Amino acid sequence: MNxxxxxxxxxxxxxxxNFMIGLFFLNVVKRFGVSSVYLGFSAVCxxxxxxxxxxxxxxxxxxxxxxxxxxxxxx
Numbered sequence: 299m300n301x302x303x304x305x306x307x308x309x310x311x312x313x314x315x316n317f318m319i320g321l322f323f324l325n326v327v328k329r330f331g332v333s334s335v336y337l338g339f340s341a342v343c344x345x346x347x348x349x350x351x352x353x354x355x356x357x358x359x360x361x362x363x364x365x366x367x368x369x370x371x372x373x
Contacts, residue, residue: 327335357365 323335355365355368
């Protein structure tokens with residue numbers, strides 16, 4: 299699949315997630331309260347930061363070969 303096809307899939311997923319948030323957000327706020335909803339959102343953000351900090355490779359000032367070596371499994 300080419301880049302244009304992947305862009306379309308990504309855009310579709312963003313639109314679907316935006317629709318779902320718009321559909322359920324007010325119901326969730328009414329049931330749990332605004333503070334609980336945003337606390338859950340902040341927990342997801344913290345989890346994302348921790349995941350990125352542990353799993354995404356630093357690329358600044360490194361060659362493509364060095365990055366590929368680090369990401370490739372040892373043979």
